[in-house]
Amino acid sequence: MKTLIQFISEKQADFPFATGEFTRLLNDIGIAAKLVNREVNKAGLADINGYFGQQNVQGEDQKKLDVFANDCFLTAMRHGGMVCAVASEENDELYTYDNAFSQKGKYVVAMDPLDGSSNIEVNVPIGTIFSIYRRKSESGPGTVEDLLQPGNRQIAAGYIIYGSSTMLVYTTGHGVNGFTLDPSVGLFLLSHPEMTIPEGGNIYSINEANYIYFHEGVKQYIKFCQQDDPATLRPYTTRYIGSLVSDFHRNLIRGGIYIYPGTLKNPNGKLRLLYECNPIAFLAEQAGGKASTGYERILDIQPESLHQRVPFFVGTRHMVEKAEEFMRKNA
Numbered sequence: 538m539k540t541l542i543q544f545i546s547e548k549q550a551d552f553p554f555a556t557g558e559f560t561r562l563l564n565d566i567g568i569a570a571k572l573v574n575r576e577v578n579k580a581g582l583a584d585i586n587g588y589f590g591q592q593n594v595q596g597e598d599q600k601k602l603d604v605f606a607n608d609c610f611l612t613a614m615r616h617g618g619m620v621c622a623v624a625s626e627e628n629d630e631l632y633t634y635d636n637a638f639s640q641k642g643k644y645v646v647a648m649d650p651l652d653g654s655s656n657i658e659v660n661v662p663i664g665t666i667f668s669i670y671r672r673k674s675e676s677g678p679g680t681v682e683d684l685l686q687p688g689n690r691q692i693a694a695g696y697i698i699y700g701s702s703t704m705l706v707y708t709t710g711h712g713v714n715g716f717t718l719d720p721s722v723g724l725f726l727l728s729h730p731e732m733t734i735p736e737g738g739n740i741y742s743i744n745e746a747n748y749i750y751f752h753e754g755v756k757q758y759i760k761f762c763q764q765d766d767p768a769t770l771r772p773y774t775t776r777y778i779g780s781l782v783s784d785f786h787r788n789l790i791r792g793g794i795y796i797y798p799g800t801l802k803n804p805n806g807k808l809r810l811l812y813e814c815n816p817i818a819f820l821a822e823q824a825g826g827k828a829s830t831g832y833e834r835i836l837d838i839q840p841e842s843l844h845q846r847v848p849f850f851v852g853t854r855h856m857v858e859k860a861e862e863f864m865r866k867n868a
Contacts, residue, residue, distance in 0.1 A: 541567055541705065541716045541725035548709065558619045562644060563693070563707070565617035566667060567725055569609040570697040570705060573651070573665065574718065576605055577699045602657055603627055606650035606665065620644050621672055622679020624811055624843045631843060633678035644692075645672050645683045647812040647843075652696075653780025662700030664782025668816040669693040684811060684843060688836035694816035696782045706732065706786070708823040713789075734826040738792025738853035739770040742777045742784040750800035754831065754864035758796075761863065781808065785817055785851065789824060794852035794860065798831065805846040810838060814849050827857040831864040 607627040614620040618638040624647040653663040695707025703718040715729030762773040818828030818835035828835040828851040
């Protein structure tokens with residue numbers, strides 16, 4: 538089997554601007570992922586569970602593993618020197634590196650260091666989401682403007698899922714490939730080449746507990762999913778874990794749609810454009826799927842702030858398009 542670094546190195550020829558720096562950046566992300574995986578796997582045995590005692594910019598209580606994961610990825614990218622700035626869910630402001638080497642870095646990264654961390658204590662799969670852009674500024678500390686680029690400008694995106702096995706799934710705009718961590722040798726090995734979302738998906742993932750707060754279009758789509766029509770594989774199956782990485786990963790392999798819509802309480806939903814929706818949307822499109830707000834393509838949105846939220850519909854193309862149809866009819 539090919540290792541992650543062997544595979545990335547071979548694919549460098551796909552990019553006219555590619556240098557060894559990009560390979561080293563993905564290697565840095567892989568190293569941090571291994572450290573987080575180690576802590577996740579021993580969370581029940583060590584003093585790593587529970588709350589850190591602070592809140593992030595979203596007003597969410599930070600778990601100890603949230604903080605640990607954030608530190609791991611920030612430190613790994615500092616040592617690599619390829620990144621000048623990072624936008625993280627766990628940091629209110631843009632995180633910039635003050636060393637001269639990093640300030641010459643060509644890349645900026647947006648990340649959710651530990652997606653689904655509210656599920657840590659109940660042993661549900663959680664993950665890390667990352668998005669990579671080429672910086673717009675020429676040198677010095679990265680700027681907010683370096684990160685406020687539409688998702689169609691991403692040069693790479695991916696996630697790591699910490700579950701029954703640990704996988705790193707990523708794209709550079711040339712398809713989606715998955716690598717499974719072999720703990721016996723400490724290497725990510727290519728296990729899922731050229732991943733695509735099945736066209737015949739029959740899973741819908743949404744927190745139906747918020748049904749009374751949903752837009753009418755979302756309610757009508759849920760009813761559509763529940764109708765009996767064997768020719769279209771309905772009624773669909775409901776599967777909702779509550780971790781974006783976990784729900785998307787399942788639907789990527791089996792086919793389906795994940796929805797986190799706007800509600801009466803949160804008109805823009807709760808998912809963040811830069812470090813959750815954009816990278817997952819990039820992966821979805823590269824796997825043959827689609828990602829939308831219900832009205833427009835996620836990757837075409839011009840970000841206005843680091844922690845901007847948007848409604849999110851992602852997965853099998855025909856399922857997303859059907860949901861968009863209900864949204865337009867009930868606009």
